[in-house]
Amino acid sequence: MVRFSARYLTVFLGLVLAPPAHADEIYGGFAAHQVVTIIAIDSDADSVDLQAGYRGDGIEALSAIGTPSPYLLASVNLSGETSFAAAGLSWKFGDRIYVRPGIGIAIHDGPRLEFAPDGSQRQLGSRVLFEPELSVGARLSEKVDLEATWVHLSHAGIFSRVQNPGLDIIGARLVFTLP
Template sequence: MMKIISAAIAISLGMSVSEPAHADEIYGGIAAHQLLTIVAMENAEDGVDVQAGYRGDPIEALSAIGKPSPYVLASLNLSGDTSFAAIGLSWKFGDKIYVRPGIGIAIHDGPKLRFAPDGSQTQLGSRVLFEPELSVGVRLSETVDLEATWVHLSHAGIFSRVQNPGLDMFGARLVFELP
């Protein structure tokens, strides 16, 4: 997992160098790992995740789809369960109070094979997963926001035919706008 986190940091540093004026935001927070929802099934994981990420400035060249911001996210599970790194695009709607949906691709270190007591497979089915996320945020000051977040990992049956229970994480992030 350290290789994945190192790669995410390297990508974020590369993104910050390619930005013309400055990096837009860095963020960090904690999340409850694997809460059961209508899109994630039981898979024997739990614990707390520590998350950190970077969001770049909106991409003007993608104005046809609403000028999304690129992001890099690393999530480390403190119980030794699945950790991951993701890259993607997110859109911000609103200012003082806002909604920020995003979609990315993640690489994780979860087990390749895992079984529930009933014999059904509960691994994630693919090393590469989709990473949709949704944040609701509030601006606390000129440079600091607080976000409530939901992050989901799943291959949606596209990357593998193996059962895909998915993972859901709910948490909070502090977001810092960089000068």
Template sequence: MIAKILSAGMVAGVSLLASPAMAEEICGGLYAHAVDTPFTLDTQESGTDIQAGYRLDPVGGPLRLQPYVFGSVNSDGGTDFIGAGVGRKFSLGSLYVRPGVGLVVHNAPSTRVNPDTGYRTDLGSRVLFEPEIAVGTQIAPRLTVEASWVHISNARLFNREQNPGIDMIGVRANLHL
């Protein structure tokens, strides 16, 4: 399953690179999956996520919002997802901060209960919010590297009964095209 998703992602990436679209950069990284933070409950998932994405040129005049699409595949058979959103890069000298927000669609079970606690650990809806933030720096003329936090949850808007969420923390590289 993971090989099929990665193959499809690589084909999509190559076709995007070959098209005359206004792509600004491709990105990819490795993330610790289901990191315990104050924003999540234990979903009983683990492993490493491989994330890959594609960012378009900034739009919106002075706002300079940067649309993106990306996907994430979990190494242990946990939650995989694809999504889209917008981000904004703010320079801070030799560093930058890149917050973003989007929506994702995932493949986690629609109902899951922790047998030890009896708490529901499913994500509450198929569509989830995806806030993220990264801190990065340029390491070569066309290459930046970022430490990044990605969160997915329903924010109790799609399901008021529960909202465990999943946090991923990792590192990604961005290649400016």
């Protein structure tokens, strides 16, 4: 698992350090890993994720569905728990204060089989997962926003018949608009 997580760290550093050619925004932040919500169960994995991402300009060819922006997200768990990389589309509603829902596909390095103390399975069930996310943001300056974020990983019973506990991650990001 360490070798696979090192790949995520490489992606993360590449997103943070490499200047994107045509990026609209880059972002980074911290998040609480495996938060208990109504759609995800507790895994006793209290830890922190380091996240970094990129959002491109809106895709005009998709204007019929609101001109979404493509995004890439890398999330590295600092305690060796599940890390992941995702790609998808997001929409921005508002300006100074805004909401940004998104939907993507993620690949993760979590365990293939894991059991809770009560004997129930708690792994994610598939390497490929849906990755819906929601951010609420505020413009701090012309070039910097602050976002509160929620990211969910789940296969929704589609990619596998194995139990699907889901994984919820809640945190904060600084978003930098590029010239």
